[in-house]
Amino acid sequence: MTSTAEIVVIGGGVHGASLAFHLAVADVGHVVLLEKQHIASGPTAQSGAMIRALFNTRTYVDLVVASTRMFENWDAIVGGNAGFVQQGFLRITNTLDAAAIGGDLELTRKAGEPFQMLTTEELSQLVPAGKFQEEEIGILFPTGGYADPFRTTVELADAARRHGAEIREGVQVTDIRIDGGCVTAVETDSGTIATSLAVNCAGSWSDRIAAMAGVQLPILIQPAPTCLFRRPDSMTTIGPILSDGVNQVYLRAMGDAVYRAAHFGLSAEIVDPDNFDDTVPAGQARMLKEGLGNRYDALQRAPSLGGFTALYDMTPDGHPIVGPIENVKGFWCDCGWSGNGFAPAPAVGRSLAQMIIGSAPDIDLGHFCWPRSADVSRRVNCDWIHD
Ligand SMILES: Cc1cc2nc3c(=O)[nH]c(=O)nc-3n(C[C@H](O)[C@H](O)[C@H](O)COP(=O)(O)OP(=O)(O)OC[C@H]3O[C@@H](n4cnc5c(N)ncnc54)[C@H](O)[C@@H]3O)c2cc1C
Structure with missing residues (x-):
């Protein structure tokens, strides 16, 4: 059966x-x-879905x-409820060095997004369950938070359908059929x-889709383990995401009874997205609990609820x-988000759609073009992935 379309979007993750x-x-x-498979059946559904305007490149900050x-304004723009919890994003650090905090605060300031420096005492007031050293400070992004990645994606797809798109x-x-250098x-x-x-x-299959069009994309798939813990009674789910740059772990609520946590950074392992171990190695879970225990006594006694390993679609420069x-001609990409693609996705879709229809994008995505323009450097400190 043959049908026709002006535009075919391949993949029903948050970007598609x-x-x-x-x-x-x-x-x-x-x-x-x-x-x-079904909408949000890939890594999107397992995303930490954390949103904070702290990056080393202005494009990311503007997109986020x-x-x-x-x-x-989700209900007015898309319709429904993306499960956005805007209780702030707190980075704990012992230095304000851009590489150490994983972003350039001057870019955040220029973009007009608020942030606030917290002393050790203020940190202890905001996070009573935490232990903080004298030299530690907090950077609180009050507009930061997290969404429900599954709901976000399903609602975008439902809204697309309501506006006339066909979701198959x-x-x-x-x-992908190419004739005379053009997609047909x-x-x-x-x-x-x-x-x-x-x-x-x-996403994690985008190099395979590109190969169908005769294009080679340098995307490698790397595993990203996440652990789940029963919330200790003495800790609350109300409050900011706790992104601990000192112990290199993050902790955020996932519903009322559960916390999700992970280490920052990347595993060196490369996996096949159709055949990988999606469990969490026991050693990894133990190490994570130790890291969390350095900060929160109560978590040392929190029952582990297991976890899962999901995937990052990594490019060599992390962009x-x-x-x-x-x-x-006619083959476009929106992939290789290298562990940082959830937060920018709603805005990327808008600017990319504008480019496709030939109008000026709200946010210039030229930084991410392929092949790269000469002035794009490796994303500063890929260790900040998944933070
Ligand atoms: C554990 C984890 C935590 C994360 N935390 C954060 C975070 O806190 N903040 C943040 O901004 N980002 C985070 N990310 C990154 C973010 O979630 C991803 O960058 C984003 O979800 C990728 O979305 P996508 O739409 O590009 O790809 P995917 O979710 O991979 O979707 C691609 C889709 O394409 C479909 N597909 C593949 N091949 C075909 C085919 N041949 N035909 C039809 N369909 C096909 C797949 O089934 C899949 O549904 C995290 C990622 C992980 C794994």
């Missing part, structure tokens, strides 16, 4: 859903989103600020879709690949 939503709102004709405004779940892309069709396991524009939002791909 956000793009489909913004394209549908822009009324660009028939938009089809193809998802091989714009996404924050979207989360704050259980449909796998098997090939997307092949799926349930038929061909004739189109001149396909956008690769396939995503976004925009049209040279030499294959």
Whole structure:
């Protein structure tokens, strides 16, 4: 069976859903989103989904600020409730060095997003369950928080559908047809879709989708373990995300009874996204509990509820690949988000949709073009992934 579409979006994670939503709102004709399983069946659903305007590159800061405004006004813009909990994001540090705090506060300031420095005493008041050393300080981003990544994505896809996009779940892309250097069709396991524009939002599978178009993307898949703990009675789920740069761990509430926690940084392991161990090694869980116990006595006695290992789609410089791909007309990418793609996604979809329809994007995504422009350096300190 052959059908046609103006634009085919490949992948129903938060990036594909956000793009489909913004394209549908822009009324660009028939938009089809193809998802091989169901919406948010990939790493998106397991995301920490933490949102904070602290990065070393202005583009990320601007995207996260714009996404924050979207989360704050979700019902009016998208419809429904993305589970946004805006209780702030607290980075604990013992130095204000940009590499040590994982971002440049001057960029946050320039973007007009508030933050506040906290002394050790103020930290103890804000987080009574925590133990803080004299030299430690806090940087509180009051507009930071976290969303429900599954709800966010499902609601973007539902809103895209309401605006006329076709969301096709259980449909796998098997090939991309190129003729004379231009995209002419997307092949799926349930038929061909004739189109001149396909956008690769396939996250951990995006190198495979790119290969179908004859494009090589340097994306490696790395495991990211997360542990769950029963909330100790003496600790509260009300309050900011606790992002501890000193012990290199973060802790945030997940519902009323559970905390989720993980180490910052990357495993050296490379895995196959279709065949990897999605459990958490016992040693990792023990080490994490020790790190958390340095900060919160009560967590040393918190029952472990297991955990899961999800995936990062890592590029060599830690920046995503976004925009049209040279030499294959009509083949665009929005992938390789390298462990930092949830927070910017609502705003990325908007600017990318604007680029696709030929209008000026709200936020210039040129920093993420592929091949890179010469002046893009490696993301400062990839250890801050997943913080
Ligand atoms: C444990 C963890 C914690 C994280 N924490 C944060 C955080 O706190 N803040 C933050 O900003 N970011 C965070 N991230 C990163 C963020 O979640 C990801 O960057 C983002 O969710 C990636 O979304 P995506 O849409 O690009 O990809 P995915 O979620 O991978 O979606 C891609 C989709 O494409 C589909 N697909 C693949 N191949 C095909 C095919 N052939 N045909 C059709 N469909 C296909 C897949 O089934 C999948 O649903 C975290 C990530 C992880 C794993």
